[in-house]
Amino acid sequence: MNRIIIAITGASGAIYAKCLMDALVKLKDQYDAVGVVMSDNAKIVWETELGNKDYTQYPFTFYQKNDFNAPFASGSAQYNIMYVVPCSMGTLGRIASGVSDDLVTRAADVILKERRKLILVARETPYNLIHIKNMETVTLAGGIICPATPSFYSQPKTIEEAVMTVVHRMLDLGGLKNPSFRWGS
Numbered sequence: 001m002n003r004i005i006i007a008i009t010g011a012s013g014a015i016y017a018k019c020l021m022d023a024l025v026k027l028k029d030q031y032d033a034v035g036v037v038m039s040d041n042a043k044i045v046w047e048t049e050l051g052n053k054d055y056t057q058y059p060f061t062f063y064q065k066n067d068f069n070a071p072f073a074s075g076s077a078q079y080n081i082m083y084v085v086p087c088s089m090g091t092l093g094r095i096a097s098g099v100s101d102d103l104v105t106r107a108a109d110v111i112l113k114e115r116r117k118l119i120l121v122a123r124e125t126p127y128n129l130i131h132i133k134n135m136e137t138v139t140l141a142g143g144i145i146c147p148a149t150p151s152f153y154s155q156p157k158t159i160e161e162a163v164m165t166v167v168h169r170m171l172d173l174g175g176l177k178n179p180s181f182r183w184g185s
Contacts, residue, residue: 001030001031001032002030002031002032002080002081002174002175002176003031003032003033003034003035003072003077003078003079003080003081004024004031004033004034004035004079004080004081004082004083004174005034005035005036005037005072005079005081005082005083005107005111006020006021006024006034006035006036006037006060006082006083006085007036007037007038007082007083007084007085007087007091007103007104007107007108008036008037008038008039008042008046008055008085008086009039009041009042009084009086009087009088009090009091009104010039010040010041010042010044010045010088011045011086011087011088011089011091011123011124012045012049012086012123013045013049013085013086013121013123013148014042014045014046014049014050014086015049015050015159015160015163016085016086016121016123016148016163016166016167017042017046017055017085017086018046018050018054018055019160019163019164019167020083020085020167020170020171021036021055021058021060023164023167023168023171023178024060025058025059027171027176027177027178030176030177031176033061033071033079034060034061035060035061035062035063035070035071035072035079036055036058036060036061036062036063037062037063037064037065037067037070037103037104037107038055038062038065039065039102039104040065041088043055063103064103065102065103065104066102066103067103068103068106070103070107072103072107072110073103073106073107073110074110075110075113075114079107079110079111079116080111080116080117081116081117081119081174081175081176082107082108082111082116082117082118082119083119083121083170083174084104084108084118084119084120084121085119085121085148085170086121086122086123086148087120087121087122087123088123088124089122089124089130089131089134091104091105091120092120092122092131092134092135092138093130093134095108095109095112095118095120095134095138095143096133096134096135096137096138096141097134108143111143112138112141112142112143115142117144117173117174117175118138118142118143118144119143119144119146119170119173119174120135120138120143120144120145120146121146121147121148121166121170122135122145122146122147122148123147123148144173146166146169146170146173148166149166150162150163150165150166151165151166151169152165153165153181153183154181164180165180165181168180168181
């Protein structure tokens with residue numbers, strides 16, 4: 001059974017984290033645990049972009065950004081999927097450099113060293129060469145870069161529907177079954 005980490009950083013795009021957590025609530029039969037860590041900036045961005053503090057309402061276990069006693073700070077806890085959503089370029093750079101200075105970067109380091117699924121939902125535009133090289137480094141280390149770039153095959157009518165095209169892709173990358181639009185179906 002899956003054990004999932006969600007790291008929410010301060011990049012714009014809190015709606016991606018919200019929609020992922022909403023989807024995971026509906027998929028609760030596919031995991032044993034979900035641990036969430038939010039940066040201080042992530043809380044500010046969530047409140048600014050979404051106009052609420054609903055991140056406190058999810059049935060997941062929340063950890064402080066410097067809580068190195070969180071289970072997923074060690075590979076022995078066997079968390080097997082980590083989403084960094086949205087992933088700031090600063091977080092990407094620290095992960096790519098192996099800097100484990102908080103729970104987000106330590107958890108990512110653990111996921112990579114254990115050869116498990118690390119999915120970074122990059123939310124920046126445009127990318128500079130440093131961003132691209134950091135993405136390359138993480139990819140070579142086994143991580144997956146999943147840009148927060150919606151698809152339009154399903155003809156989304158709302159912002160949430162467009163966001164869900166990325167969230168469904170994230171769930172697919174994590175190996176979770178979900179009811180998403182499938183090309184040619």
